[in-house]
Amino acid sequence: MLNISKSEFVALDISGKTYIFWALDAKIHLNAMGLTDTIKNKNQASNQDRAKAMIFLRHHLDEGLKMEYLTIKDPLILWNNLKERYNHLKMVILSQAHYEWTYLRLQDFKNITNYNSALFRIKLQLNFCGENITDHDILEKTFSTFPTSSMLLQQQYREMEFKKYSELIAHFLVAEQYNELLMRNHENGPHSTALFPKVNVAHFHQTRRERSLDPSRGRGRDHCRGRDRYFNQGDRLAINNDPQHHQCKKNGEASEAAPRTNTENRCSRCGAKGHWSRICRTPKHLVKLYQAP
Known part of the structure; x- marks a missing residue:
């Protein structure tokens, strides 16, 4: 039925x-x-x-x-x-197909798929109106309308001596897919933007723990730095007047990595060298004795 x-x-x-x-x-x-x-x-x-x-x-x-x-x-x-x-519309279609075939150019299309679709549509119209378009005609039309920036690529394709347009299209599509893949990879991570390696958290905490247990860290590389770091300000004043302390500095035993302090200016509060008045921790009774007329 x-x-x-x-x-x-x-x-x-x-x-x-x-x-x-x-x-x-x-x-x-x-x-x-x-x-x-x-x-x-x-x-x-x-x-x-x-x-x-x-x-x-x-x-x-x-x-x-x-x-x-x-x-x-x-x-x-x-x-x-x-x-x-x-x-009679066949004559209209034929003239339109002739016009489109004359001005068909590969360089006017963004990708091979769109060009291929337009080419076969025009070819169908011409064939239906009694004009035969061969693979040789299509190959020549494609090679002659390459973008000027791809002249070397066009010559390479010509040297491959394709006999069928389908073989050329297969190469075009593969090359286009590779180009799209390269562009996508470039957009995801442009040149010189490699990711930094991730820090192992367990290794980071272990290293931190080892550093905290290292006797050479925190107390300084010598006794002079360790005592300067942990003694209060009153003890530091005593150390500054200690001849043994000065001898330690003369012998080069002080740490090279010790933080820089104010060694030229005196504290306006207690008169000692090595610190400013805003961070002075000298006991009050010593400050009064210094400031007494």
Whole structure:
């Protein structure tokens, strides 16, 4: 039973702009249903087959066309009337296809897929209008419209001597995918932006613990630094007046990495060297003795 619940392809518009492709689709579907003979001249198709073909053709016509050919019962008559009405559009399609083929250029497309789609659409139109486009014509059109920035690449492809356009397209698509992959990798991490290696947390805490237990750290590399660091200010005053302490400094036993202190200016609060008044910690009774007239 003929299934006409939905259209198999786009219905023919009353303007007839899609007649060429509509006729091609209609022939293919009628052939699949075994009804091709119904649109041939002097056919011997049965009335039942003619009715099926007529139903199918009318189902794929615009409502306006259905009303114009309402009285026609033979699919052959309907087919010939539509052909006489719209077949002249083939010349319009041919001239448009010639124009598009002339100005078709690979460099005008962002990717190979879009170029390939436009090329085959034009090729189909030319072939349908009776003009044959060979693989040699397509290859020459593609090579001659390469971007000027890819002249060396164009010469390399020519030297490969492709015989079929499909082989060239396969190389194009592979190269395009590789280029997209390289660009994506570059965008994810541009040049000279390598990630720093992650710190092992366990190793970090272990190193910290070892440093805290190191006797040479915190107390200084010698006794002079350790005592300077941990004694209070009053003891430091005593140490500064200690001859042994001065001798320790003269012998070069003081740490080279000791923090720099104020060694030239005296504290205005207690008169001692080695610190400023704002960080002075000298006991008050010593400060009073120093500041007494």
